[in-house]
Amino acid sequence: MKDSLILAGIEKRYGDAVALQATDLEIKAGEFVTLLGPSGSGKTTILMSIAGFVPPSAGRILLDGQDVTGLPPERRNFGVVFQGYALFPHLTVNDNVGFPLRARGIRGADAQRKIDAVLDMAQLRAFARRLPRQLSGGQQQRVALARALVFEPELLLLDEPLSALDRALRKDFQAEFKAIHRQVGTTFIYVTHDQEEALTMSDRIVILDRGRILQSAPPSELYERPATEFVARFLGKSNFLRGRITRVADGMADLQCPALTSRVSVGRQDALAIGANAVAALRPEKVKLQRSEAPADGCSATGQVADITYLGSVIDVTLALADGTTLAATIPAGALALSEGETLVASWAPDAAILVEPDVERGA
Amino acid sequence: MSAAAVASSGTPRGERLYWALLVLPCVFLGLFYVVPVINVLVMSVTVPRLGLSNYADLVANPAVRRVLWTTVRIGVLTTAITLLLGYIVAYALVHTSARQRQTLLAIVVASFWISVLIRAFAWVAILQSAGLVNSALMGLGLIDSPLQLVRNEVGVMIGMVHYMLPYAILPLYANMSGIDRSLVPAARALGATPAQAFRWVFLPMSLPGLIGAGIIVLIFSLGFYITPAILGGGKTIMVAEYISVQISETLRWGLAAMLATTLLASVLLLVFWLSRFMDVEAALRK
Numbered sequence: 059m060k061d062s063l064i065l066a067g068i069e070k071r072y073g074d075a076v077a078l079q080a081t082d083l084e085i086k087a088g089e090f091v092t093l094l095g096p097s098g099s100g101k102t103t104i105l106m107s108i109a110g111f112v113p114p115s116a117g118r119i120l121l122d123g124q125d126v127t128g129l130p131p132e133r134r135n136f137g138v139v140f141q142g143y144a145l146f147p148h149l150t151v152n153d154n155v156g157f158p159l160r161a162r163g164i165r166g167a168d169a170q171r172k173i174d175a176v177l178d179m180a181q182l183r184a185f186a187r188r189l190p191r192q193l194s195g196g197q198q199q200r201v202a203l204a205r206a207l208v209f210e211p212e213l214l215l216l217d218e219p220l221s222a223l224d225r226a227l228r229k230d231f232q233a234e235f236k237a238i239h240r241q242v243g244t245t246f247i248y249v250t251h252d253q254e255e256a257l258t259m260s261d262r263i264v265i266l267d268r269g270r271i272l273q274s275a276p277p278s279e280l281y282e283r284p285a286t287e288f289v290a291r292f293l294g295k296s297n298f299l300r301g302r303i304t305r306v307a308d309g310m311a312d313l314q315c316p317a318l319t320s321r322v323s324v325g326r327q328d329a330l331a332i333g334a335n336a337v338a339a340l341r342p343e344k345v346k347l348q349r350s351e352a353p354a355d356g357c358s359a360t361g362q363v364a365d366i367t368y369l370g371s372v373i374d375v376t377l378a379l380a381d382g383t384t385l386a387a388t389i390p391a392g393a394l395a396l397s398e399g400e401t402l403v404a405s406w407a408p409d410a411a412i413l414v415e416p417d418v419e420r421g422a
Numbered sequence: 423m424s425a426a427a428v429a430s431s432g433t434p435r436g437e438r439l440y441w442a443l444l445v446l447p448c449v450f451l452g453l454f455y456v457v458p459v460i461n462v463l464v465m466s467v468t469v470p471r472l473g474l475s476n477y478a479d480l481v482a483n484p485a486v487r488r489v490l491w492t493t494v495r496i497g498v499l500t501t502a503i504t505l506l507l508g509y510i511v512a513y514a515l516v517h518t519s520a521r522q523r524q525t526l527l528a529i530v531v532a533s534f535w536i537s538v539l540i541r542a543f544a545w546v547a548i549l550q551s552a553g554l555v556n557s558a559l560m561g562l563g564l565i566d567s568p569l570q571l572v573r574n575e576v577g578v579m580i581g582m583v584h585y586m587l588p589y590a591i592l593p594l595y596a597n598m599s600g601i602d603r604s605l606v607p608a609a610r611a612l613g614a615t616p617a618q619a620f621r622w623v624f625l626p627m628s629l630p631g632l633i634g635a636g637i638i639v640l641i642f643s644l645g646f647y648i649t650p651a652i653l654g655g656g657k658t659i660m661v662a663e664y665i666s667v668q669i670s671e672t673l674r675w676g677l678a679a680m681l682a683t684t685l686l687a688s689v690l691l692l693v694f695w696l697s698r699f700m701d702v703e704a705a706l707r708k
Contacts, residue, residue, distance in 0.1 A: 109611055131610040144608035148626050157622070161613035205612065215611075 062086050063108070063213060063245065068117030070103050078103045079270045080117065090239050090246045092256040094292070095266035102217060104266075105249045109215050110134050121212065132161065136213040137206030137244075141221060143198050145190040151177070151201050152186040158209040172208055179238070180204040196227050203235075207242060216248045220255060232258045253293050257281070265289050281341075286415040290339035297340040297385055299411060306330050310408065313338055316381035318359035321408035330413075337416045344410035345387035347375060347394060347402045358405040359385055363398050377404055459686070466683045469676035476680035486664075486681070493661040496575060496650070497643040500582045504639050505632060507583065508590030512631075515591070516598040527595075530588050538585060542652040545581045546572055549653075573655030581649040586642060590635040597631025637696050641689050661685055 063085040070078040078100040085091050093101035106112040108119060110131035119127045126134055137158075146154050152173060159169040177183045180200040190198055199219060206214055216235075220228045236259050239246050250256055256263045257277045264274040265288075273285040284290035287298060299322070301315030306324070313322045313336055322338040324330060361377035364384060368391065375396065377385045385404055396402075466476050479486045511530070515523055548554045549571035556568040571577055601624065609619035647662035654660070659667075661681055668678035 111607055111611075131607070132613050132615055135613070136611070138608070138611035140604050140608055140611075142602075142604060144602065144604040146605060146609075146623055147602075148623075157609070157614070158612040160622070161609075161615075161618055209613065 062122065063247075064120040065104070065108075066118045066120065068104070068107055068114040068119060070100075070107065070112060071115045076269050078107075078114075081271055083264065083271065083274070085245060085247065087245055088243050090236075090248065090259060090261045092248045092250060092260040092263045093266060094250060094253065094256040094263050096251055096292070098268070099266040100269040101249045101251075101266050103269075105215050105217055105247065108213070108247065109136060109138050135209070135211055136215055137209070137211035139202045139206045139214070139216045139219045141218045143190075143202040143219075143222075145198055145201055145205075147190055149189075150186065151182060151188050151190070151193070154190065154201055155182075155205045155208050157205060162209060164209075176204045176208045179207075179241070195223050196231070199223065199231065203238070207238075207244070210242075211244060213245045213247065216246065218250055219248075220250070220252070228252075228255070235259055257293070263293075265292065267292075283412055284339055284414055287337055287339065287417045290412075290414055295342055295386065295388075297342060297345070298414075299338040299340060301336065303330055303332055303334050303336050306332065311336075311413065313411070313413075317361075317379035317383060320357045320406075320411050322411040322413050323409045324413050335416075336413055338411040339414045340406060340411040342374065342386040342388040343372075344406050345385065345389075345404050346406065347377075347387050347389055347396075347404055349402060351403065357408055357411070358403055360401060360403050361385060363396055363400050363402060366396055366398060375402075377402060462679045462682050465675060466679035469679065476676045477684075479677060479680065480684065486677075489659055489661055489664045490684075492575075492658060493644060496578055496582070496658070496660060497640055497646075500579050500586060500643045501636055501640045503579065504583050504586045504590045505594075505636055508587055508594055508635060509628075509632065511587070511591050512594035512598055515595050516601075530591050533584075533588055538648050539652075541585060542581055542649050545577065545584070545653055549577055549580065572653055573657055575654075575658050577653040577655075578650045578658050578660075581653040582643060582646055585646075585649055586639045589638050589642060593635040593638065594628070594631045597634070598628055601627045633696060637693060640692065644689060645685060 065081060065083040067080045067082060068078065069080045070076070081100075081104065083104070093104055095101045103112055107114050110126075110129060110133075114127065117127075118125055121134075146157065149157065155176060156169055156173050159165070159172060164172070173186075174183070177186060180203060182197065182200055182204060185193060185197060185201075190201065193201065199222075202219065220231050223231065232255055235246070235248075239259075248255075248259065260277055262274060262276055263280050265272045265280065267288050273280060273289050275283075280289065281293055284293065284296075290296040290298070299313060299315050299318070299320055301313045301319075303311050304314045304319075305312040309324050311322050311324050311330060313320050320338065320340075322336075330336070359377070359379055361379040361384075363375060364378040365374075365376040367374040371391055372388050373391050373396070375387045375389060377387065379385055387404055467474060469476075480490070481487070511526075515526055515530075518526065546553075550556070551568040551570075553571075555571060556565075559565045560568065571580070605623050605627070606619045609623045610616070614622060645662050646660060647666065650658060650660040651663045651666075654663070662685075665678045665681050665685075668674045668681070
């Protein structure tokens with residue numbers, strides 16, 4: 059396939075410390091892939107390996123079937139948007155954007171035409187003669203993006219490009235990045251620790267933690283069917299039902315917890331033993347609350363309302379269960395008049411709870 | 423109430439103390455610095471007689487012309503060599519590990535502590551015909567007869583560059599530490615080779631540091647006295663040594679005053695002219 063990027067077993071160690079465990083990842087041409095994870099998860103290490111700044115300790119990077127592992131950054135023809143933009147303070151917007159062309163020996167009218175085109179796309183034409191310090195944060199961000207796209211790179215790498223902007227501006231840029239991605243058709247590889255950015259923009263999200271990929275899937279699949287406890291917690295909110303497996307049949311299992319028993323969807327986990335300890339993730343918005351009896355399928359729990367948080371369109375309710383654990387539910391505002399302390403029945407569809415791989419103990 | 427609060431409260435008493443503290447050093451400088459300097463200026467047009475005859479020597483006297491030319495030549499060359507070497511050291515300081523940087527900075531600063539006199543004599547010992555450098559080179563069979571490394575311009579410049587290096591390194595280092603470390607990688611990612619990234623990004627951004635360090639080194643170099651006097655061995659004479667000879671040996675005070683005034687005026691003009699380039703620094707400040 060044209061321009062597909064393949065990471066084959068790339069790994070990064072610093073002495074004994076492993077920044078990135080052997081990782082395989084394939085990115086299709088034109089895809090918008092987000093590497094999402096907390097700091098120290100290895101997402102920036104992957105990006106900087108692709109860019110050519112961090113030589114992997116092992117493994118290969120292939121672009122379009124060609125091994126680029128040993129190439130210096132300037133020979134890779136990838137656009138990079140750095141955290142903090144890294145604009146050249148002594149050059150005007152026009153010259154900043156023209157820099158990659160100058161480095162490629164493209165000069166004169168030819169270069170200016172390309173610069174003007176990309177400045178138009180980024181709505182920066184009016185600021186061409188300004189220096190970076192005379193621009194707002196959002197405008198600087200646009201210059202960085204224009205500069206990384208002006209030479210029509212095969213790949214655009216973005217390292218937390220929105221982390222310096224305020225919330226409202228970040229939202230605008232999410233839409234803008236998506237639009238530009240659609241317009242130029244270049245592969246985008248985007249690194250962030252912000253789950254909202256990842257969910258709104260990406261074709262696919264790769265979730266990392268402690269130097270390894272936990273799951274790689276489109277946003278909706280990642281949200282609906284998280285593979286591990288970490289993924290379920292990192293992307294959105296989740297309840298975790300902890301108990302023992304009592305029955306397995308047809309992709310479903312029965313999970314017996316101290317305060318409740320639920321049917322759960324087995325999800326990705328194939329080998330399940332009766333009596334084994336297991337964890338299931340249950341999104342709060344899948345939990346329904348009522349005053350009446352529990353439904354017959356048995357996915358329910360009874361508890362007292364411990365906390366009510368009004369969020370406008372929805373209400374977050376925390377139920378205290380009999381065993382001392384809590385269950386969070388998000389229900390439409392106005393659906394039910396609630397008061398703290400009252401006893402409610404929570405219920406959910408049998409396939410709403412999904413078995414996930416439990417977290418490995420951190421540290422040790 | 424704390425002492426700081428009293429001082430900052432701006433009471434008349436606090437303000438008087440503030441002015442008193444300012445006036446004392448001003449009076450001191452006026453009496454012992456400004457007045458003598460004016461005296462020198464006056465002397466240059468009054469001794470031995472009223473008029474500009476001393477200044478005519480700048481053109482008419484071949485000895486004066488030779489000394490001035492030597493001074494300018496050595497000053498400019500010393501500055502150029504010092505900037506080049508200092509730039510390399512400062513670049514290394516900025517790019518090395520924090521630990522190595524501490525050691526290197528300590529070495530650079532330590533050279534401030536050694537007296538200029540001791541350093542000049544040490545260089546004589548190292549560079550003379552039977553000195554360390556010549557005997558090593560001859561021992562290795564690289565040369566047959568000793569190189570003339572001292573009592574000439576080469577020796578003077580070696581000594582001066584050595585003395586001036588910290589004065590170049592520290593401002594350059596300060597300037598380079600202020601350059602965003604992500605800029606050169608950004609240039610590389612955008613397609614620039616290491617040499618292009620340096621030429622188009624790092625070098626222009628370190629230009630204010632180079633100009634600042636250049637001014638300091640050049641001003642010091644033009645008025646250098648002890649190092650050229652010792653390492654020049656009376657053969658390579660710069661203006662400061664020449665002035666000293668006119669004052670204490672030939673007793674031509676008018677000529678000495680004229681040369682001192684010329685030196686002072688040149689330096690002031692130089693600073694004024696170069697400071698216009700220092701706007702570059704303001705332009706680069708984010």
